[in-house]
Amino acid sequence: MKIDEIICSRRKTLALQINSEGKLIVRAPYRMHQSFIEQFISQKKEWILAKQAQAITRHQSRQTLKHRYLPGEKFRFLGHDYPLCLVVASKEGKTRLAKKLRLCDQGFLMLEQYQHQAKKLFVEWYQNEAQVFFENQVKAYAEKHQLTYREIKVGHARKRWGSCSSQKNLNFSWRLMMAPIEVIDYVIVHELAHLAHLNHSAAFWYQVKQMMPDYAVHRQWLKSYGHQLELLE
Structure with a gap:
């Protein structure tokens, strides 16, 4: 060999x-x-x-999966695919689009003049959505299971979907925003369980199962399809 x-x-x-x-x-x-x-x-x-x-x-x-940021190209958000639509401003520079990139029923709307910085806009958009999403979901799960944490940060990590420090700070990758909600919730539950067990002992996995009985399904999804949660060029 x-x-x-x-x-x-x-x-x-x-x-x-x-x-x-x-x-x-x-x-x-x-x-x-x-x-x-x-x-x-x-x-x-x-x-x-x-x-x-x-x-x-x-x-x-x-x-x-490589992206070219062309009209009609699909981008994922919370497990669903949405097409990219380019919006052309009028000669006077007027447009109804308040932001350079936003998501609506039609899909992702982007001002055509910013197409050259499309990846940067998408990363920023995912990061902003992730910060709000994780703050809400983590708070809900933590309160339900009587767990306390300090800070929530969203980063660019590629090899780790989330982490929990000994100081009880939680970190998550914005790339998770492309996954189904149930999968994201599994990562949240996984990191919250580390607040009580900073290891992967039997006690840790017992806690995860108590919080999410079907966690194994979503864990396997990440193993099988996690590599697709990326903006490639």
Whole structure:
């Protein structure tokens, strides 16, 4: 089996990593013999092939999700797709569109003159919507389950949908605003459960299930489709 890259360091154990393009990366201790690495890879062959197939499928899917910000192109919000509509201002520069980008029954309306900065406008729009959404939803769940937190922040995190600090500050990725509401609520419940358990122990998962009995369905959705929650160019 082909090894695409070997990274040696002071680590004590051998680890395998499949990157987003399906390439096999080996992380090994200094002076570890090549034959030992090859034997380890042989033992993990089925796992490697499965992970590579999964990574390649996701990579191909991401290529088809690239945005060009053209009229009619679909953008997701709370699990639903809405087309982008460009609004042309009159010669006098007048338009009924109060904001550069907004969502209505027709879809996303954007002033044509700002099309060149479309991604920036979409990111800002998602961030603003996320801040309001998370403040309302977190408050509702926290009050229902008698949990207290400090601050809520919305960020650009790609690898973590949410986090909870030891100071009880909650962080969420604005990219979640593309997911179905139930999936977003699962992430909220997950982080709120960390207020009581700063780990992933049995007690933590018990708390999550108490707050959301069907959490496993939404957790699996994130694992399967989370890579689609992105603005790609």
